[in-house]
Amino acid sequence: MALPDTEEIRFDLQIIGSTIEPGSKVLDLGCGSGDLLVWLEKNKSVQCTGIEQDKVKAAHCIARGLSVLQGDLNEEVEDYPSCSFDYVILSQTLQQVFEPARLLHSLARIGRKVVVSFPNFSHYSSRLQLLVKGSAPKNDQLPYAWYDTPNIRVITLRDFRKFSRDVGYTIVKEIAINTNPANSEGHIVHFFTNIRATYGIYVIEKTE
DSSP states (O other): OOOTTOOSOOHHHHHHHHHSOTTOEEEEETOTTSHHHHHHHHHHOOEEEEEESOHHHHHHHHHTTOOEEESOHHHHGGGSOTTOEEEEEEESOGGGOSOHHHHHHHHHHHEEEEEEEEEOTTSHHHHHHHHHTOSOOOOSSSOSOTTTOSOOOOOOHHHHHHHHHHHTEEEEEEEEEEEOTTSSSEEEEOSSHHHHOSEEEEEEEEOO
């Protein structure tokens, strides 16, 4: 699957972009070099803001003409008034957050909807490594060894569904995808998602 007029952005970002309504106001947390923000501005006429902790990446975003703050996303989001955005995007970052429930509470306060994506730890390749090798899984989506990984937790699709219910969020949309090693191409997975998907993408909102 590919979106029309898609530039060279990761497949998971293509799918996230497809969930955003044209003309929306968007905050992208951990926006990296700004590829998704550029795509959204060009193809969806979205008013974009980003937060990126890495100084080099944040500077690159600014050089591209993007509105990006350099700082810790956990701290920066507290400065925004309630309902500042239509969408807040947290892409491949949740597994690195110390207090995910607290962060999502803040994101649901400042955004009408929250888009969350993460590597699926229950993909069959991870299960096979545990079964056959008896060691911590390492693959294209989780490329670090256990001792040098920035990920402080592992998440499965089933875990996130339960987490959302437990902390009071409604899942508006769930998209499971399977990607190639470079994450440049992929497809949507419809069956046995907890085993076959490399990434989960969720659009959630606070339950009334």
